[in-house]
Amino acid sequence: MPQLEATPEIDFQSELYKDAYSRINAIVIEGEQEANDNYQKLADLLPNDKDQLIGLARMENRHKKGFEACGRNLSVTPDMDFAREFFSELHKNFQVAAAEGKIVTCLLIQSLIIECFAISAYNIYIPVADDFARKITEGVIKDEYMHLNYGEEWLKANFEASKAELEEANKANLPLVWKMLNQVADDAQVLGMEREALVEDFMIQYGEALTNIGFTTRDVMRMSAHGLAA
Numbered sequence: 001m002p003q004l005e006a007t008p009e010i011d012f013q014s015e016l017y018k019d020a021y022s023r024i025n026a027i028v029i030e031g032e033q034e035a036n037d038n039y040q041k042l043a044d045l046l047p048n049d050k051d052q053l054i055g056l057a058r059m060e061n062r063h064k065k066g067f068e069a070c071g072r073n074l075s076v077t078p079d080m081d082f083a084r085e086f087f088s089e090l091h092k093n094f095q096v097a098a099a100e101g102k103i104v105t106c107l108l109i110q111s112l113i114i115e116c117f118a119i120s121a122y123n124i125y126i127p128v129a130d131d132f133a134r135k136i137t138e139g140v141i142k143d144e145y146m147h148l149n150y151g152e153e154w155l156k157a158n159f160e161a162s163k164a165e166l167e168e169a170n171k172a173n174l175p176l177v178w179k180m181l182n183q184v185a186d187d188a189q190v191l192g193m194e195r196e197a198l199v200e201d202f203m204i205q206y207g208e209a210l211t212n213i214g215f216t217t218r219d220v221m222r223m224s225a226h227g228l229a230a
């Protein structure tokens with residue numbers, strides 16, 4: 001069913017909506033907080049880009065504040081315990097990679113996978129959001145494209161040296177995205193966001209990113225297929 005048809009029927013004050021929102025809103029808030037931490041860590045790992053990366057981290061902090069306001073606006077208390085658990089595996093993989101100085105893996109996790117996840121979720125959310133949250137999300141998504149672009153440009157400039165690590169990091173982390181998406185599909189549906197639409201938009205963003213970095217269409221197909229069955 002085209003998700004736009006659902007728009008007029010959404011009751012943003014129903015208990016069903018607010019219950020689902022308490023988890024989706026928490027995921028977004030936690031995601032923005034972790035994105036802030038991740039760009040600060042990347043600023044340490046990439047001293048030449050330090051100022052730019054600190055700038056990206058600051059944007060993530062603003063996003064977090066914006067989404068906290070969206071929850072308050074609907075009188076929803078975000079379920080932060082759920083959200084921390086939701087991100088825990090991806091979070092752990094980023095921490096381990098950062099501790100080992102694996103910049104390529106860190107960039108794949110944050111600037112490609114998480115940014116594409118954010119862009120697809122925000123794209124699908126905007127048409128079904130309440131007016132307050134729509135305005136916030138429209139402002140945020142422009143920044144997320146800049147974050148994705150940072151990762152693309154760095155990895156493109158270092159493509160040959162990064163290729164093997166990117167393939168390995170993709171294999172380890174892409175399946176987590178499908179697992180995470182499946183975990184929130186029912187809540188997303190309540191908000192008017194179709195799982196199919198989320199998957200499609202993610203695949204388009206991620207495939208475009210891998211192509212921009214320098215992977216062939218064949219590589220992109222193979223890499224995107226990882227973990228799809230999970």
Ligand code: Y39
Pocket residue numbers: 024027028031032033035060063114115117118121144147184188193198
């Ligand atoms: O770079 C960023 O700002 C990313 C951290 C934010 C991720 C948000 C994750 C959104 C997933 C929502 C899932 C709804 C179906």
Ligand code: FE
Pocket residue numbers: 032035059060063118140144
């Ligand atoms: Fe963000």
Ligand code: FE
Pocket residue numbers: 035060115118143144147
């Ligand atoms: Fe971001």
Ligand code: FE
Pocket residue numbers: 205208
């Ligand atoms: Fe694009």
